[in-house]
Amino acid sequence: MKALITVDMLNDFYSGVLNNELHASKIVPVIARLIDHARANPDWLLVYSNDAHRADDAEIAIWGPHAMAGTRGADVIDALKPIGAPREIVSPKRFYGAFDETGLHEILQGYGVTDVVIVGQHTHCCVRHSSYGAFIRGYGIEIPTDGVCVFDGVDNAAAIDYLRTIYGATITDSETLIGAAAATKAA
Template identity: 65%
Template sequence: MKALIVIDMLNDFVTGVLNNEADAAKIIPPIKRLIQHARADPDWLVVYSNDAHRSDDREISVWGRHAMAGTYGAAVVDELAPVGAEREIVSPKRFYGAFDGTDLEEVFRKYGVSEVILTGQHTHCCVRHTAYGAFVRDYKIRVPADAVCVFPGVDGDAALDYLKMVYGAEITTTSAVMLPNS
C-alpha cells in the first residue's frame, strides 16, 4: 500500500498569513493529479497532513499565528480539498512532521503502508520532517519534485538533495509516480 501525503496545502500557506502563492500555485495541478490517481487506485491512501494549531503550540512562537485549528486558514485549498473518499485520511498536526503527535503510524500499520509519496509545502521544513518520520519508520520515500515547494529565497534543489542524501528519498516526478507498477 502506498500513501500520498499532501502536506500543508492550506489557505494560510497559499494565500494567507504565511502565503507562498507564487510557488504553491505551481504545485497545485500536479498534486491534484496525484490525488485523483490515488483515489482511483485501491492500493493507495490519500493523507492530508495539515497544521491545526492551538494558541499554545511551540510553532506559534516561531511563525506567529497561522493555521489555527478550525479556521479558514487551516483548511486545505479548495482545489485539493478532501472529499470524504474511501481511503482518505485527514491527519491534523501541531508540529512540522506528519508523524509527530499524530496517529498516522497506527493508521499506516492498519492499512499495510510500505511507501510514502510526499507532496506539498515546504520541502525544507514540513516535508523534510515528515521524511525523517518516514525514514525512522522504515517507509520507502518518494518525492515528486514538481509537487513540492520551498519558501521564497530557499534553495529548493538543495532541499531535495538533502532528502535524497540523508533519508534515501527517491526524487522523481508526478508522472513517474503514476506509472503502473512504479
C-alpha cells in the first residue's frame, strides 16, 4: 500500500503570512489529481500533514506566527481540502517533518503502507524533513517533481537532487505515478 502525503498546502503558506502562491499555485492541479487518484484507489492512503502550531513551538521563533492550530491559516486550501473520505488521514504537526511526534508511522503501519509519495511545500524544508522521517522508518519514497515547490531564492532542483542522493528517493512525476498505478491495477 502507498500513502500520498500532502505537506503544508495551507492557507498561510499559500496566500497568508508565509505567502508562496506564485510557486504553490503551479502544484495545486497536480496535487489535486494525485489526491483524486488516491481516493479512487483502495491500495492508496491519503495523508494531510499540516502545520498546526502553538505559540511556544520552536518554528515560531524562526518564521513568526503561522499556521496556528485552530486558525484559518492552518486549514488546507479549499482546492485540496480533506473531505472525510475513507483512507483519508489529517495529521497535524508542530515540527517540519510529517513523522515528528505525530504518530503517523504507527498509522501507516496499521494500514500496511510500505511506500510514500510526498508532495507539497517546501521541497528544501518540510518535504525534506518528511522524507527523512520516511527514510529512517524504512519506507520507499517517491517524489513527483511537478508536485513540490520551494520559496523564491531556493533551488528546487538541488532540493530534489538531495532527496534522491541522500534518501534514495525515486524522482518521478505525477503522470508516471498515476500511469504506473493504473497499469498495476489492470494487471
